Amino acid sequence: MNSYDITVLYAYHAEKERPVQDFPRQTLPAEKIQIIPVWEPDIYRPHKNCLDKVSLAEGTFTILLDEGDSFSERFLERMLQAALHPEMAFAMPALQSQKPLRRGEYFLLRDVEDLEVHIQEEPAVFPANLYGLLIRTSLLKEALLSTAFPCEAEKQALLYILGRIPRFRYLGTEILSYATSLECDHEYDIRCHTLEWYYEPFQKFLLPYLEQNGTTKDTDLLTQLYVIYMIKTRIGANEDNRNKHVISREEAENYCQLFSKALQYVSMSTLLCIQKVSHPARLHTRRLLLFLRLKKQDFSYYPKIRCTKEQMQLISDGEVFCELEQIPLRIIKIDYIDEKLEIDGTYNDFFSQQDAEVFARFGKREYPLVYNGRYARTKCFGVTYARMKTFHVSIPVEPSKEERILNFIFKVQGNEYIMDYSFPAHTSRFAKDFGYIYWRIGTYLSFWSRKGIHVVQSSKWKILKKEVALWLQMWKKKDGFYREQLPLKILNFLLQPYFTRQKIWLFMDKIYKGGDSSEYMYRYAIRQKDGIKKYYLLDKTSADYARMKAEGFQPLVRNSLKHRLVFLNADMVIASNSTVFSFNGYTFARSLPIRGNVHFDVACVQHGMSVQKIAIAQQRLRDNTNLYFCASKYEIQNLSKPEYDYMGYDALKLTGVPRYDGLKNRAQKILVISPTWRMQSALPPTGGTESVSRTYNPNFKETSYYKVYNSLINDPRLLGEARKYGYRIQYVLHPIVSPQKDDFVQNDLVEIIPSIGEMSYEKIFCEGALMVTDFSGVQFDFAYMRKPVIYLHHHDIPQHYEEGAFFYDTMGFGEICHTNDELIDVLCRYMKNDCQMPDLYRSRADDFFAFSDHHNCERIYPVMLEHEKKRTR
The missing domain is CATH 3.40.50.12580 (CDP-glycerol glycerophosphotransferase, C-terminal domain)
Structure with a gap:
């Protein structure tokens, strides 16, 4: 009989071998816990030595933990209670990273307290490695001895264990806050920066294992989920700006053949159905289409359309790929210029344009979409694997006292369906979480409801009703995230008679650092007597704030009440860096209640030169950029390409850039x-x-x-x-x-x-x-x-x-x-x-260079003034 209930393989990752720090206090008696300190110096294999030390475990159960992990005092006691059930292979806690940038976790089921999981049915969660699992020691030793391939020993052991006992207990109330990154933590985990992580798990484990243990028709469900998970983690680590550049663009096609080979062992049912309920393997729809194309080895593949009068579905191999509500019409920007609604949007490229069409209907009139090449791609390893359909449509708002509704129509096989809306951008104007958001356009009021985007005659009473209702919505949000914005929202509404009489320009560089093009432009602009209120935004703790104060300027203090009001009422933001909302502290969620308020245009005065392929950061709608000041004809040439979407908007100006005045x-x-x-x-x-x-x-x-x-x-x-x-x-x-x-x-x-x-x-x-x-x-x-x-x-x-x-x-x-x-x-x-x-x-x-003098601000300022005169609030 074992003298210990639990053996803890306690890994520490210091640079030198040393005594381990005290183990966190537990309600399980200390004499029931065997702690084996294990030095893990290899950051690329953070638990290699722990597997070797399993042979020393004397407890009935064994768990692998890291020094620095955080968990409750009852953690081991509750895990032991769950693992003692003879029909359970192990107990699994909820895993949550201690790192600040991990928003969505692969292994944390929200609002789930306790769950018995059968791995061959519809597993809501499954483990990707042995870390954090409380496993019967004899079974773990047996599993590790059974490993036949030179890498991914932990996954091999889990396949063995769950092959023997297909059930385990998931404890959602016992959160293991882990200190050492897992392979899914692509922001922190060093393994995704190594070539071995991309090739060896597939070449030395997964593909040989699949060939040895399964067929393309009867591979067990856990193995299929591991295939999805392993591919997903490598794609997730290299999507868009996360590209680690370990796999080159030229190498990507050949590398992805490994994915295609592995996916032959995943059934369409698993890919299209089971993965939707299995949290670590869940795929968003764009990525799911990539997996289908990889499996079929056909990157021109589209699912087929199946429709009735009530419903439209996309079908792949007899399974539902998605329904119409999963193809929302995404409003990226909507503006009101010269009595027209100017709308830029996208929708998912999930169907062939030959099979269906999309158009706008406003009132009783229909308007075709004008498609363009604006950048709306998703890349992996630097190679585009998904594109959104991007378009612009102009819709006249003719004088009328009648309410009109704007819808986008999906037409296929003689049937018409109203598309659902999505508002994913700061400039979308509306938000589904706040149905009372409104937008004032001339003499009209616009708002969104389930019926569509409404345009009605405005009145003070309608505005007041909408505003108060929005305040109540903000107050009712339980987490308080929007309540803190409520005083600002109310104050801004009360001050509108003052702000509507002002012209406000907000200048900003990086905020925590000045001295860039916007500061040069501000210094020039502040000397011009034209009635425009001008502000330069800085963090009060920055050295540049003290410098500018000493020089007699009054920088606008970041996060002050005045800053918030200026931002909400600015007519133009002059910025040297992209992501204007982000620099002003607004995430996409935080900006929801103010989207109907902000109305500024953006003038880009540049930090560097725009001669690289940077459409992902500098395309027109990234910041609603209306003016883009350039120093070279080659910048104009680059930015005139379709993916930037500046042509036809009179935005690109060859003037020089402000900070060159100081060179x-x-x-x-x-x-x-x-x-x-x-x-x-x-x-x-x-x-x-x-x-x-x-x-x-x-x-x-x-x-x-x-x-x-x-x-x-x-x-x-x-x-x-x-x-x-x-x-x-x-x-x-x-x-x-x-x-x-x-x-x-x-x-x-x-x-x-x-x-x-x-x-x-x-x-x-x-x-x-x-x-x-x-x-x-x-x-x-x-x-x-x-x-x-x-x-x-x-x-x-x-x-x-x-x-x-x-x-x-x-x-x-x-x-x-x-x-x-x-x-x-x-x-x-x-x-x-x-x-x-x-x-x-x-x-x-x-x-x-078009110019080599020090008069760039002098050339830019009149262009900004002329633009201000033309714009309609």
Whole structure:
């Protein structure tokens, strides 16, 4: 008989082997718990040694936990009670990450307290690894001995265990808040940055296991769910901006053949039905279509349409893929200009355009949609796998006292269906969670209901009724998230007689950091006496706030009441960076109650140059950008492409950009190294907002980005030559990389400068003699002053920018290097020759820039004024 009830394999991940810290206090008596500390130094296999130590377990049950995990005092006691049932394979807690960026968890079922799961029926949840499971020790030892493949031992063990005993107990009330990232935590887990994670689990486990243990017709359900889960985690880690660039675009097609092979063992019933109830394997509909296409190995595949007078469905192999309500008409932007509703929208590309059509109906009139190529793609490994149908439609609002309703109609096989609406953008005007949101358009009032988008004659009484009803809706929201906005909403309504008489322009850079194009534009604008109220937004704790106050300016304080009111009533926002709402603290959820209030246009004055393929960030509707100021004809050329959707809107202006007014050459013997950031090396913004600096990434030192640049700034040959010629080196960190400053090894010749606090871009760029960068827009600052630029396009660092209208080999302002040694050779040559820009690159700069003076603000301001005169509130 075992002397212990439970053995805890307690993993710790310190750099050196050391005694483990105290185990959290438990109500289960200490003498009933055997704790085996296990040192896990390999961050790529965080529980490898624990599996080896299972042989030492003396408890009746065994559980694998990590130092730093958080759980209740009754955790082990309650898990033991559940696991003791003879028909249960193990007990599984609810898993929730301690990391701040994990919003939706793979293994946490909301509002589920306790659940008996049968893995071969309709499992609402299933484990992907052994971590956190309380398993009978004898069964676990037996399972680990049965593993036949060289990787994914934990999944093999679980397949064995659940093959023997297909039931387990899920305890939703026992939350295990885990400290060490799981493989589904693609923001934090280092494994998704390694090539092995993409290939070995498929080549050395999953595919051989499938071939050995199943057929394409009778693979057991858990194995099928593992196939879906393993593919899903790799796609999820590399979708859109999450692309880790481990699998190149060129390699993606061949790599995805592994997915296709594995999916042959997944039935259509599992793919289309079971996965919808199995939480860790659940797929949203766009991703589900990708899985179908991978399984069929046909990327032109569409489900078939089946319809009756009451219902339309999309069918794949006899199973329902989706219904019409899962193809909502997404209103991205709706505006009222020259007595017309100007609507930009999208809907899911789930059916062939030859089989059906979509059009708008307003009152009794019908209007065709004008389709365009605006960027609305979903990519994986940099390759597009899904597109939304994007369109624009103009709908005249002719004088009428009658109520009119706008609907979008799906017409197929002679049947017409009214499409459901979705309002996924800050500029959508409406929100389903707040049915009393209204939007004032001229003499009309517009609002959404289940019948459609209404347009009625406005009156003060109607407005008051809608406003008060909206206040009540905000108050009734249980979580209080909207209640805190209610005083602002009421105050803003009461102050409308004042604000409607004002013209307000809001200028903003990164808010936690000034000194960019918007500050230059603000400084010019504030001197113009035209009756427009102008505000420059900054965080009160930033060094730039103190600097501007000392210079006699009055920056608008971020998150102050005045800031909130100015934002709600601004007529124009002049911004150097995209995601205006995010910088002002509004997530998509937080902006819901104010969508009918905001009416500003956006003028982009740019942080860098728009010559790369950046449609995902800079297409017209990302920020409702109405004016886009450019310094080069090549920017205009790039932004005129269909995916940006600026053509026909008179938005692109060749004027120069404001911050170049401050670029005056005062070169000293300083080499400036300033690469851009990499999406795969940085954490996403905390809380979904860009208005605060990024948090520290604990895995940064494992990236090739860090290794290359840390090696460069500490290279003995570079430092020796710099001393020989009297040069200093400034390594300027991108704002997103700045939290990693202390990771870099310091030396006496290199100053590591984070882009926060009192640092001045203008001072650094004007005093630098030469710039080393990769793809950063700061290259253009140096080229504008006709100072030399050298590019480090290092073989070991994946790039996350694509060339658009600027090609480095024929248009770049300097030599392109691919290794540190090659770069140092070029740097030594430049230092020897006093860092002079060669004629070839000078002529390229002359061709690139439309202007080389310091009158950019002077050219921009009249354009903004003219736009203000034309716009209708």
